[in-house]
Amino acid sequence: MTDGPSHLPGLYVIGSRLRELRDNRGISLRQLAVKLGFNPSTVSGWETGARPLDVGQLGWYLGYLQVTPAEYQLMMRLHGQAERASHIENLAPGEASLQDVYLRYAVHTYEWAPRVVPDFLQTFEYAHAVLGRTSQPDDVDLEILTRQVRQVDRNPHHRHTVLLGAAALNHEFLSAEIRDAQLQHLTTSATGRISTQLVPDSLSVTGTTEPFIIYETAERIFAVVLRHEHTVTYLSDSDTVNRYLGTFTVLQRKAADYRVAVGSC
Numbered sequence: 377m378t379d380g381p382s383h384l385p386g387l388y389v390i391g392s393r394l395r396e397l398r399d400n401r402g403i404s405l406r407q408l409a410v411k412l413g414f415n416p417s418t419v420s421g422w423e424t425g426a427r428p429l430d431v432g433q434l435g436w437y438l439g440y441l442q443v444t445p446a447e448y449q450l451m452m453r454l455h456g457q458a459e460r461a462s463h464i465e466n467l468a469p470g471e472a473s474l475q476d477v478y479l480r481y482a483v484h485t486y487e488w489a490p491r492v493v494p495d496f497l498q499t500f501e502y503a504h505a506v507l508g509r510t511s512q513p514d515d516v517d518l519e520i521l522t523r524q525v526r527q528v529d530r531n532p533h534h535r536h537t538v539l540l541g542a543a544a545l546n547h548e549f550l551s552a553e554i555r556d557a558q559l560q561h562l563t564t565s566a567t568g569r570i571s572t573q574l575v576p577d578s579l580s581v582t583g584t585t586e587p588f589i590i591y592e593t594a595e596r597i598f599a600v601v602l603r604h605e606h607t608v609t610y611l612s613d614s615d616t617v618n619r620y621l622g623t624f625t626v627l628q629r630k631a632a633d634y635r636v637a638v639g640s641c
Contacts (some may be wrong), residue, residue: 385478385591385599385612386458388425392481393451395423412436425595430460450477456600461613467606475608481535482588482591486624489587490541493558494559497565497572502558505550538572539627545574590592590620
């Protein structure tokens with residue numbers, strides 16, 4: 377993470393969302409600056425992520441645009457960690473993760489998924505098999521619906537590079553039919569925006585036992601996300617980002633064709 381107006385992805389994401397909210401209401405940057413009593417260059421700095429804004433300034437901005445309470449709370453939560461190189465988010469039941477905001481404004485995502493196919497690539501049957509281990513059928517259906525709604529909001533220009541561990545298609549709770557259908561879905565879902573490959577279990581790489589996601593913005597600002605059951609960790613210092621990018625590159629070199637990788641396990 378070496379380029380861009382800010383080395384802190386949280387500031388970039390806040391600015392992108394503020395600019396989007398303003399544009400959606402048909403208000404020019406200069407009009408808003410005059411209404412808030414700030415220099416247009418100051419407001420421009422907020423919207424590009426080049427200039428931090430304090431909680432009061434963010435509140436005035438959001439208040440003038442009359443955002444919903446949910447939007448207000450989400451932006452305030454994001455502001456609380458925007459100027460930190462690392463942050464741990466504790467998720468309450470039913471609470472939206474800030475990860476959804478990062479996903480919305482990323483132009484490229486690099487994902488290492490060693491054990492489970494990522495949500496957006498799962499077939500309905502695969503999702504049921506995975507989620508059904510720990511949840512009731514009604515909860516599973518609700519979770520799948522929530523995922524589908526979230527996908528509608530994805531950036532249409534967003535590229536996603538996914539590396540799967542072979543274990544993601546070799547769960548003991550997956551029937552052969554479900555596995556084959558999921559494999560076929562992965563094979564046919566590859567487009568100019570989505571690239572997927574498998575890394576055989578036999579090709580181990582140091583430091584790759586846990587999944588991770590790297591988000592890259594249009595300004596080449598990076599954030600590493602580590603998701604656990606009830607928490608999400610965000611890391612953005614350059615040494616950490618470069619280490620994860622390096623690990624992803626090594627994994628990508630070891631990736632193989634789906635059927636070769638699955639058959640070798």
